[in-house]
Amino acid sequence: MRLLMLCLCLLLAGCVTEINGKPAPPPMEPKGEFAQLPFAPTQKMMERLLAGEDKAKQEVLAAPNKVTPPVLFALALLLEQQGDHQGALFWYFTAQLRARSDANKSLDPTVSAGVTELGNQFGGPIEQYAGSHPEVVRYIVPKVLRWDAKVTREYDPRWVALQGQDVRTKTVIAFQSQGKWPEIDRITREGFARGFRRAMQQQERRLP
Numbered sequence: 001m002r003l004l005m006l007c008l009c010l011l012l013a014g015c016v017t018e019i020n021g022k023p024a025p026p027p028m029e030p031k032g033e034f035a036q037l038p039f040a041p042t043q044k045m046m047e048r049l050l051a052g053e054d055k056a057k058q059e060v061l062a063a064p065n066k067v068t069p070p071v072l073f074a075l076a077l078l079l080e081q082q083g084d085h086q087g088a089l090f091w092y093f094t095a096q097l098r099a100r101s102d103a104n105k106s107l108d109p110t111v112s113a114g115v116t117e118l119g120n121q122f123g124g125p126i127e128q129y130a131g132s133h134p135e136v137v138r139y140i141v142p143k144v145l146r147w148d149a150k151v152t153r154e155y156d157p158r159w160v161a162l163q164g165q166d167v168r169t170k171t172v173i174a175f176q177s178q179g180k181w182p183e184i185d186r187i188t189r190e191g192f193a194r195g196f197r198r199a200m201q202q203q204e205r206r207l208p
Contacts, residue, residue, distance in 0.1 A: 030162065032171025037159050042068050049074040052081070064091070065151055068159045069099040073122045080126050086136060092126050093144045101188035102157040105181060106164065107174035114163035134203060141196050145189055157181065 030039060045067065048056035060067055060075050072095035080088035103112045130137050161173045176184065 030167050033158075033173045034161060034167045034171065037162055037173075038068060038156065039159075039162060042070055042159065045071050046074040049078045052078060063154075064094075066154045068155050069095040069102065070159075072098070076126060077122055080129065085129050085133070086140060088126050089130060089136060089140045090144060092122075093141055094148060097144060097148055097189065097192050098153065098157075099160065100192065101185045102160040103163075104184050104188055105157055105176045106160055107176065108161060108164035108166040110166070111160055111164035114165070115160065134200075138200065142193075145193055149186075149189060153185075 030037065045056060045060065049060070049071070057075060057078055060071060064072065064075075072091045076088045076090075076092035076095060079085075079091065099115055103115055158173050158175055161167060161175065166174060
């Protein structure tokens with residue numbers, strides 16, 4: 001099951017003050033187009049979720065397509081801590097899927113490594129549950145893929161530019177044109193599904 005998680009996971013922490021006792025890096029000061037991205041709202045909502053604020057949870061659940069993937073990662077962690085394991089897995093995999101497809105839209109080659117490094121803070125407890133409940137994962141992942149395919153993402157996918165190195169030295173975001181975004185989302189879902197099926201097959205071959 002660990003292999004399944006490695007195949008599926010593109011973890012993303014986003015910008016938070018502290019998680020699991022680890023201080024965040026010094027705050028950035030994005031400039032130019034980067035300064036227009038939802039850095040502060042994302043940070044604030046994540047802080048509220050990580051503090052266990054029920055009102056914040058309800059706000060995100062009422063409009064999940066309006067928030068960036070880092071917020072969904074924080075929501076997933078809160079749900080896991082509250083014992084809602086299926087809810088945690090659903091939003092965890094949704095955040096992974098969306099973070100991955102948003103990274104695929106970026107023309108900054110450092111974005112993928114950046115989001116993976118930052119996201120390592122979120123996986124622990126959710127991965128532990130998934131590892132001992134593969135039947136739940138088999139149910140949740142296809143559900144995530146179906147749901148994401150039929151809803152409209154209402155957040156700006158360029159948030160992911162904040163996870164790369166360009167934000168430190170540039171003022172213009174290197175990104176695919178908006179007309180290509182739906183196709184990138186579709187291709188990413190297909191790749192996510194293939195990776196999931198391969199991981200399931202490998203897990204089944206390991207069973208006695």
